[in-house]
Amino acid sequence: MSLFEVVQRQVRQRGMVPKLVKSLPHISLLLVILSFVWITMLPMAGQFRHTYISENALMPSQAYSFFRESEWNYLRGYREEIYRHDKATLLERNAMVKEWLGEIGYKTAILNYTEPLTGIEKPTLYAIYHAPKGDDTEAMVMVAPWHTKEGEFNLGGAALGLSLARYFHRMSIWAKNIIVVFPEDGQDTLRNWVNSYHTSLDQTGGSILSAIIMEYPSGGDSVDYIELEYAGLNGQLPNLDLVNTAIMVADHEGFRVSIHKAPRGQLWANDYGSRLTTLVQAVLDYGTAGILPPPGSFGGNGCEAFSGWNIQTVTLHAVGKGERDITTYGRVVEAIFRSVNNLLEKFHQSYFFYLLLGPQSFVSIGTYLPCAALVAAAFVVAAVSVLLNNANINNSGLQLSTFMVAPSSSKVLIVSMLSFLATLASSVTVCLLLSKISSHHSYSVSSDLFYHDLTYRYCIIPATALCLLPVVTSYFVKMRASRFINDVARFLYSFSLYCFAFTLVAMMLLHFSLSALVALAALPLTFIRYGPASNKHNRLKCAMWLFISSPFTWIFALGIMSKTNFQLDRVRNLVQYFRYGLLQREIQNVIDWMQDTSLHEILNGPVNVLYGLISGYWRFQNWTWFFLSISWIPAWLSALFVSCFDVRSADYDVSEEKKNE
Numbered sequence: 105m106s107l108f109e110v111v112q113r114q115v116r117q118r119g120m121v122p123k124l125v126k127s128l129p130h131i132s133l134l135l136v137i138l139s140f141v142w143i144t145m146l147p148m149a150g151q152f153r154h155t156y157i158s159e160n161a162l163m164p165s166q167a168y169s170f171f172r173e174s175e176w177n178y179l180r181g182y183r184e185e186i187y188r189h190d191k192a193t194l195l196e197r198n199a200m201v202k203e204w205l206g207e208i209g210y211k212t213a214i215l216n217y218t219e220p221l222t223g224i225e226k227p228t229l230y231a232i233y234h235a236p237k238g239d240d241t242e243a244m245v246m247v248a249p250w251h252t253k254e255g256e257f258n259l260g261g262a263a264l265g266l267s268l269a270r271y272f273h274r275m276s277i278w279a280k281n282i283i284v285v286f287p288e289d290g291q292d293t294l295r296n297w298v299n300s301y302h303t304s305l306d307q308t309g310g311s312i313l314s315a316i317i318m319e320y321p322s323g324g325d326s327v328d329y330i331e332l333e334y335a336g337l338n339g340q341l342p343n344l345d346l347v348n349t350a351i352m353v354a355d356h357e358g359f360r361v362s363i364h365k366a367p368r369g370q371l372w373a374n375d376y377g378s379r380l381t382t383l384v385q386a387v388l389d390y391g392t393a394g395i396l397p398p399p400g401s402f403g404g405n406g407c408e409a410f411s412g413w414n415i416q417t418v419t420l421h422a423v424g425k426g427e428r429d430i431t432t433y434g435r436v437v438e439a440i441f442r443s444v445n446n447l448l449e450k451f452h453q454s455y456f457f458y459l460l461l462g463p464q465s466f467v468s469i470g471t472y473l474p475c476a477a478l479v480a481a482a483f484v485v486a487a488v489s490v491l492l493n494n495a496n497i498n499n500s501g502l503q504l505s506t507f508m509v510a511p512s513s514s515k516v517l518i519v520s521m522l523s524f525l526a527t528l529a530s531s532v533t534v535c536l537l538l539s540k541i542s543s544h545h546s547y548s549v550s551s552d553l554f555y556h557d558l559t560y561r562y563c564i565i566p567a568t569a570l571c572l573l574p575v576v577t578s579y580f581v582k583m584r585a586s587r588f589i590n591d592v593a594r595f596l597y598s599f600s601l602y603c604f605a606f607t608l609v610a611m612m613l614l615h616f617s618l619s620a621l622v623a624l625a626a627l628p629l630t631f632i633r634y635g636p637a638s639n640k641h642n643r644l645k646c647a648m649w650l651f652i653s654s655p656f657t658w659i660f661a662l663g664i665m666s667k668t669n670f671q672l673d674r675v676r677n678l679v680q681y682f683r684y685g686l687l688q689r690e691i692q693n694v695i696d697w698m699q700d701t702s703l704h705e706i707l708n709g710p711v712n713v714l715y716g717l718i719s720g721y722w723r724f725q726n727w728t729w730f731f732l733s734i735s736w737i738p739a740w741l742s743a744l745f746v747s748c749f750d751v752r753s754a755d756y757d758v759s760e761e762k763k764n765e
Contacts, residue, residue: 125489158345240281253404277445314451330420336408337408365671455469524742
C-alpha cells in the first residue's frame with residue numbers, strides 16, 4: 105500500500121496525467137503507425153509459417169491417377185459437340201448435356217430459375233451419382249459454369265466436367281456422392297441452386313463437404329498455370345487444408361499456382377516484396393468479396409455462391425497455353441476429389457482464418473489480428489481525447505471538459521446519445537431503403553440510368569458537397585453556440601468515435617479484412633479538430649479530412665480502380681526493380697489505357713460497386729453494406745455535424761459565464 109502511495113504521489117508531483125492527456129492525439133497517431141509497421145513485418149522471415157496438411161487422412165496425390173491420354177478422345181468429343189452448340193440457347197445445351205449424363209448413369213434434374221429483375225430464364229442442370237459404397241449422407245460437388253467470371257464461354261471447363269463425370273462413374277472407390285452442376289454463371293444462378301439444394305430440392309445427395317469450380321474458356325489442349333481463388337463472403341474462407349491440398353496436387357502435376365491475381369512472371373518469386381504484395385492483395389480481395397458486377401456481366405469467383413453453408417470451395421481457373429495438357433488439369437480435380445473422399449468427418453483440423461502470402465506460406469489469425477486491433481484502439485484513444493476537449497483547437501491550455509461534473513451533465517448525455525441514435529437510425533433506414541429499391545429495380549448499364557443517377561446525383565455528389573459545409577457555415581452562421589451545445593457536440597463526436605471503434609473490434613474477429621480496410625479509410629476522422637467558426641483555416645482542413653474519410657469517396661475510388669485493371673504487382677515490380685525504362689513503359693501503358701477506354705466505361709465502375717453493395721444482402725446475404733450503415737456512415741455524419749458548430753473550449757465557456765454573472 106505504501107508503494108502505491110509513493111507512485112501516486114510521484115505521478116501527481118510530476119504532472120504525468122495532464123501530460124498523458126495532452127499527448128492523446130499523438131498516441132492515436134502512433135497506434136496507426138504501429139499498425140502499418142506490424143503488417144509490413146508479417147512477410148519477413150520468421151513471422152510467417154509454411155503451409156502443411158493438418159488432416160492426415162487427406163493424403164493428397166498418394167494414389168495413381170488414370171485420367172490420362174485414354175480419356176482425351178472423350179474430352180475432345182464433348183468439346184466439339186459443345187462448340188457446335190455455343191450459340192444455342194441455354195435450354196438446348198442443358199437438354200443435350202442432360203441426355204449424355206443420363207446415358208452415363210447419373211440421376212439428372214433441372215432447377216428452373218428466373219431472374220427476379222430481368223425476367224430472363226436461367227435453368228440450372230445438375231446430376232447426382234450415388235456412390236455404391238457410401239451411406240448417401242455426404243457429397244462432393246463439381247461445378248462447370250457455362251460462362252467464366254470474365255464472361256467467356258467456358259468451353260474447356262464444360263467439356264472437362266463431362267469427361268470427369270464419365271470417368272468418376274467408372275470408378276468404384278467413392279464413399280461420397282458426386283454432384284455435377286452446370287449453371288449459367290457463378291453468381292446469382294449458382295447461388296440460387298445452392299440455396300435451393302439446402303431448402304427445396306427433392307433430389308439431393310446429402311450434406312456437401314466441398315465444391316470445385318472449373319473454368320477453362322480455351323478450346324485448346326494445353327494449359328500454362330492455374331489461378332486459385334478461394335475467398336468467400338463475410339470473411340468466410342475454406343479450410344486451409346483444402347487450399348493446401350489443391351496447391352500440393354497442382355504442384356505434383358507440374359503446375360504453377362497463382363493466388364490473388366499474381367501474374368505469370370511472379371509465380372517463381374518468394375521474396376519479401378512478392379509476399380507483401382500478395383498479403384495486401386489478399387486483404388483487398390477478402391474485404392471486397394461480394395461487391396460483384398451487376399447481373400449480365402458475370403464476374404465473381406464462384407466461391408461466394410457457397411458461402412454460409414459450411415461448404416469448402418475453391419475455383420481452379422486454367423490460364424494460357426503451356427507444356428501441360430488439359431488431362432493434367434483434370435487430374436488435379438480428380439486428386440482433390442479423391443483426397444476429400446478419404447475424409448471420415450468434415451474439415452475441422454486446420455485454419456479457417458488466415459492470410460496467404462504465397463502458395464506455400466501463410467499467416468494465422470493470432471499473428472495478423474493485432475494490426476486491426478491497433479487501428480481500432482486509435483479510434484478509442486481519439487474518442488477519449490475528444491471527450492477531454494483535446495480536439496478543440498481553441499483549447500490551447502490543458503483545460504479539461506467540465507460537463508461531466510456540471511449540473512446539466514445528465515441532460516448533455518441524454519441529448520448527445522439521442523442525437524447519435526437518430527443519426528444511426530437515419531443511416532440504417534436510408535441504407536435499407538436503397539437495398540430494398542435495388543431488389544425491385546432492374547439494372548442495365550446500357551439502357552437504364554437509374555443507378556447512374558442514384559450513384560452520382562444522390563450519393564457521391566451530395567456527399568462531396570456536404571464536406572464543404574463546415575467552410576460554408578463559417579461564413580454564413582455567426583451565432584455563437586452556448587456551453588450546452590458545446591458539450592453536446594463534444595460528447596456526440598466522442599461517442600460516435602467510440603461506437604465506431606466498438607463495431608470495428610466486433611467485426612475484426614469475423615471479417616478482419618473488411619474491418620481493417622474500413623478503419624484505414626475512415627482514419628482521417630481522428631484528425632478532425634473542431635473549434636470556433638472564425639478559424640477559417642481549421643474549417644478548410646476539416647472539409648479536407650471529411651472528404652478523404654467519406655464512404656462515398658472510397659466507393660468512387662474503388663469503382664474507378666476496378667475499371668483500370670490495377671495490379672499491385674506492377675507497382676511492386678517498379679519499386680523493387682526501378683529503372684527509368686521500366687517507369688517509361690508503365691507511364692506509356694497508362695496513356696494507352698486512357699486512350700483506349702471511354703469515360704463512360706470508367707464512370708460505370710462506381711455504379712457497379714454501389715449496386716454490388718446495396719444489392720449484396722438480398723442476393724448473397726453479404727453484410728458489407730449493413731456494416732457500413734451502422735459504423736462508418738454514422739461516425740462520418742456525426743463528425744460532419746460537429747465540425748459545423750461554433751464550438752468553444754471548456755475554459756472559454758466557463759470564463760464567459762462568470763463575466764455574464
